[in-house]
Amino acid sequence: VDYPFKIHLRGIIDLLSHHLYSGPQVFLRELLQNGVDAIRARQQLEPGHAGEIAVEVIEPRGRGRPALAFVDDGIGLTDEEIHRFLSTIGESSKRGDGAGAGAAWERPVDFLGQFGIGLLSCFIVCDEIVVLTRSARRPEAPTIEWRGRPDGTYSVKTLDQSIAPGTQVYLTCKTGHEEFFTPEHVRESAARYGGLLPCPVRVAAGGDTRTVNEEGAPWRRRFESERERTEGLLEYGRNLFGIDFFDAVPLRSESCRLDGVAFVLPFAPSPAARQSHRVYLKDMLVSENAEGLLPDWAFFVRCVVNTEALRPTASRDAFVDDEALGDAREALGEQLRAYLLGLSSGDPRRLRRLIALHSLTIKALALHDDEFYRLFVDWLDFETSHGTMTLGEYRRRNDVVRFVPDLDRFRQIARVALAQGVCVINAAYTYDAELLARLPSVIEGARIELVEPSVLAQGFEDPTLDERDEAFELVRLADEVLAPYQCAVELKKFFPEGLPALYSTDPDAGLYRSLDEAKEVSNPLWSSVLEHLAGPSAGPHARLFLNYLNPMIRRMARVRDPALLRRTVEMLYIQSLLLGHQPLNTRELTLLNEGLIGLIEWGLAAQGGGHD
Ligand SMILES: Nc1ncnc2c1ncn2[C@@H]1O[C@H](COP(=O)(O)OP(=O)(O)OP(=O)(O)O)[C@@H](O)[C@H]1O
Ligand SMILES: [Mg+2]
Numbered sequence: 001v002d003y004p005f006k007i008h009l010r011g012i013i014d015l016l017s018h019h020l021y022s023g024p025q026v027f028l029r030e031l032l033q034n035g036v037d038a039i040r041a042r043q044q045l046e047p048g049h050a051g052e053i054a055v056e057v058i059e060p061r062g063r064g065r066p067a068l069a070f071v072d073d074g075i076g077l078t079d080e081e082i083h084r085f086l087s088t089i090g091e092s093s094k095r096g097d098g099a100g101a102g103a104a105w106e107r108p109v110d111f112l113g114q115f116g117i118g119l120l121s122c123f124i125v126c127d128e129i130v131v132l133t134r135s136a137r138r139p140e141a142p143t144i145e146w147r148g149r150p151d152g153t154y155s156v157k158t159l160d161q162s163i164a165p166g167t168q169v170y171l172t173c174k175t176g177h178e179e180f181f182t183p184e185h186v187r188e189s190a191a192r193y194g195g196l197l198p199c200p201v202r203v204a205a206g207g208d209t210r211t212v213n214e215e216g217a218p219w220r221r222r223f224e225s226e227r228e229r230t231e232g233l234l235e236y237g238r239n240l241f242g243i244d245f246f247d248a249v250p251l252r253s254e255s256c257r258l259d260g261v262a263f264v265l266p267f268a269p270s271p272a273a274r275q276s277h278r279v280y281l282k283d284m285l286v287s288e289n290a291e292g293l294l295p296d297w298a299f300f301v302r303c304v305v306n307t308e309a310l311r312p313t314a315s316r317d318a319f320v321d322d323e324a325l326g327d328a329r330e331a332l333g334e335q336l337r338a339y340l341l342g343l344s345s346g347d348p349r350r351l352r353r354l355i356a357l358h359s360l361t362i363k364a365l366a367l368h369d370d371e372f373y374r375l376f377v378d379w380l381d382f383e384t385s386h387g388t389m390t391l392g393e394y395r396r397r398n399d400v401v402r403f404v405p406d407l408d409r410f411r412q413i414a415r416v417a418l419a420q421g422v423c424v425i426n427a428a429y430t431y432d433a434e435l436l437a438r439l440p441s442v443i444e445g446a447r448i449e450l451v452e453p454s455v456l457a458q459g460f461e462d463p464t465l466d467e468r469d470e471a472f473e474l475v476r477l478a479d480e481v482l483a484p485y486q487c488a489v490e491l492k493k494f495f496p497e498g499l500p501a502l503y504s505t506d507p508d509a510g511l512y513r514s515l516d517e518a519k520e521v522s523n524p525l526w527s528s529v530l531e532h533l534a535g536p537s538a539g540p541h542a543r544l545f546l547n548y549l550n551p552m553i554r555r556m557a558r559v560r561d562p563a564l565l566r567r568t569v570e571m572l573y574i575q576s577l578l579l580g581h582q583p584l585n586t587r588e589l590t591l592l593n594e595g596l597i598g599l600i601e602w603g604l605a606a607q608g609g610g611h612d
Helices: 009-019 026-046 080-086 118-124 185-193 226-241 323-346 348-357 359-367 370-379 391-397 405-422 430-438 455-459 465-470 472-485 508-522 523-534 551-558 562-580 586-606
Strands: 053-058 067-073 124-133 143-149 154-159 166-173 201-205 206-210 247-253 258-264 277-281 284-290 301-307 380-382 388-390 400-404 448-452 487-492 502-503 542-547
Touching: 009 118, 026 053, 026 067, 026 118, 026 166, 026 185, 026 284, 053 185, 067 185, 080 143, 080 154, 118 124, 143 430, 185 201, 185 284, 201 523, 201 551, 206 388, 226 247, 226 258, 247 301, 247 323, 258 323, 301 323, 323 348, 323 370, 323 562, 348 370, 359 370, 359 430, 370 391, 380 391, 391 400, 400 430, 405 455, 430 448, 455 502, 455 542, 465 472, 465 551, 472 487, 472 542, 472 551, 502 562, 542 562, 551 562
Parallel strands: 053 201, 277 301, 400 448, 487 542
Antiparallel strands: 053 067, 067 166, 124 143, 124 166, 143 154, 201 206, 247 258, 258 301, 277 284, 380 388, 502 542
16 A cells, blocks of 8 residues: 655754754845745736835834844735645745746746745744735735744634735744844844845834845946946955955856956965855855855955856755856856956056966966966066076077976086076976976977986086096096996086086986885895886996086096095095985995095094004
């Protein structure tokens, strides 16, 4: 036998009213939303109808409780509609699914409501919802009073007196929720949720009536000039977020039906920090910290956006992550790009300041977008061996863009490069190496070169035949001493003179060095595997350039004591490894220790200290 599910009404109402929403304050938003929808529905029947919402805070007299009246001049409800929509949980007149709600409710795009549960949120703050309503459909429609209670019962009666067409909702505060019925709270809350609504929302409290949405959306206001508009928007941003923004960018996309403003942060936020954006749906606030609305690279802005096209979640404080959200994200990204591109032609100084503030974002964006890359790459700052400069400046002075993608290596090379008059870029910072590597594929005719010491060495001068003769013994011995370290020795003349030797590896040498290190710490089985990996030893994979312009090297060439020369070469080798920030392996560490001790002993002996 089939049975229908039974429903425990009180439990369902409790669940929907207390557990779906973020807090008690949302009841006001839900009432506003229903009022706006009702006005929009009435405008379907009477296109000229302006519509207005009036909220009245009824302060308690004597031992009475605070209460709230919420009045709209929307479409109102007929007797039949009261039973069908107002009193049926999960039923809504706003779905336009042909359920026969009537012509006024046919266009669901107009409405904010869709779930048929919003009104229940009032039960968080009161024990009874009283609704007086009169349908605007027929002049002779009666005024009907509806009372709903959280136990799932309701009563309906027709009243004799007649109210203006529309709906009035009365709530009496439940003990413990008085704070939501104070004039300040109601005013503040109505302004927060309804500040952009097109029909006036008036709040009356203590004899004082104020329209909370007089200003409307600031980005839709008319301004005398672009400049005034920017000033106006910046002031709005300052009031809203308490930040003096760098710039304000109006946003608008017809296809995604959204508009708003993006504020450029006046400081560089951490890339991991997500900016929270303020998002309105059909002019009502949905979220003050919406995520996923902007592309990841846009972490330098905070937005206020109104959209017509996104779908809210049931709690109506976030959006469903669907295709429409993806489209909106793309459209907003496009607008921000257009803004940055516009600056590059219209206000380059401002652009430079913005780039300085947000270089990481801009680099990330340029990596994925050729057009953007072309426009911005020359504005980006890079550290070079000759100081910091923009890539544009660098390219004006150099035909080839030379860069080192590693900080330690840059330090080693920069000294030599500077002395040689070669300008190299330190591309060790985030995105820099990838950006420069893309240069030739994006900018026609651009040339790049990954700088290694061996590349610089191509410009080193060869010694003369005589000099070669003088240093013959030194080079031969050094070659022999360093052979076990897979390092060959070459005599050259280069600047700076103060640098006695320069250690340089082949591109693959890094791999050999780390394989060597790995072999040291692994067991024999592993060692043979690693041996295999490294392949047959292809001879020396590193080079030590001895600088014959350096006085110490010249002196070494004259030393005839093989033991002393051996030690000196070893120490020179270790020193140039350290300068190149190469990690030392165990053998090299031992060499360093023995070498130091040896030199000390030799020095003492030379002083005539002798042995004990
Ligand atoms: N101020 C009002 N004027 C006219 N009809 C109203 C009003 N408030 C509520 N209703 C009717 O009661 C129904 C239920 O309202 P409720 O807020 O619970 O759901 P909803 O607005 O349809 O959807 P949601 O749960 O998304 O708010 C509405 O669909 C509408 O038909
Ligand atoms: Mg609703």
